[in-house]
Amino acid sequence: MAAPDNSEFQRAFVETVNLLTCDTERALGVMFDLTAQRLVRFAMTITGNQPDAEDALQGAFSRIAGKPRLLARADSPWPYLIRTVRNEALRILQKRRHITSSDSLDARPSGSEDSETAMVFEETNERVRRVLGTLPQSQYEVVILKHWEDLTFAEIAEALGLSQNTVASRYRYAMEKLQRSLEPLMK
Structure with missing residues (x-):
């Protein structure tokens, strides 16, 4: 289970966060493309299923879109965004009152097998x-x-x-x- 290239991700994420205050709409689109897969995977650890995890991501981005400066000014924007997604996932769980098993391990070995x-x-x-x-x-x-x-x-x-x-x-x-x-x- 190799970790993604975190340094490249961090660089791109910081650039996107810096763009939030001057071009919010574009920055949110780029940020969504950059983070959605990771955040849905994380949200699935809480919700237990992909549709609810995707709803949590959408809810988190709606909150960020309403107050982009909160993310832009956060001392650590990536953990702030993760926490926002986590809170949304927990809200969904409270509403739905169900937990199903998670399926977050989708990696396959590379090369011929x-x-x-x-x-x-x-x-x-x-x-x-x-x-x-x-x-x-x-x-x-x-x-x-x-x-x-x-x-x-x-x-x-x-x-x-x-x-x-x-x-x-x-x-x-x-x-x-x-x-x-x-x-x-x-x-």
Whole structure:
């Protein structure tokens, strides 16, 4: 599960945030194109399904469009945007009062693969999915933000409104559980 090129993403995101105050409409369009896939994937960890995650993203962008200066002036705009999406996803959950299982692991190994390699990958992927699904939501969010979004503990703490120590401990407990559960695969 390789992380996307975070430095290129960060550069493009900062440029887009800087554009918010002078050309809001264009900046929001560019920002949506740049962040939608990542933010929907994150929102799915909360909502459990793609339609609700997409609704959360739309709601977050509607809020940002109403007050773009809040994002433009945020000390850390990316965690601010993640937190906005998270809040929208939680609002949707409160309205809908249902949680379904998440399907956030869509990565495939690259290159040519034989049927045995593909089968091992699918089995491993399914096992990781099941184990991730057993984590408490609070730990699951931290793991997704750390590994899929390549955020630091400080950025995760800001996005979730928690202390860095709380984020680090949730991550540690999640990793311990994942390690115990996935250890048989490593033998």
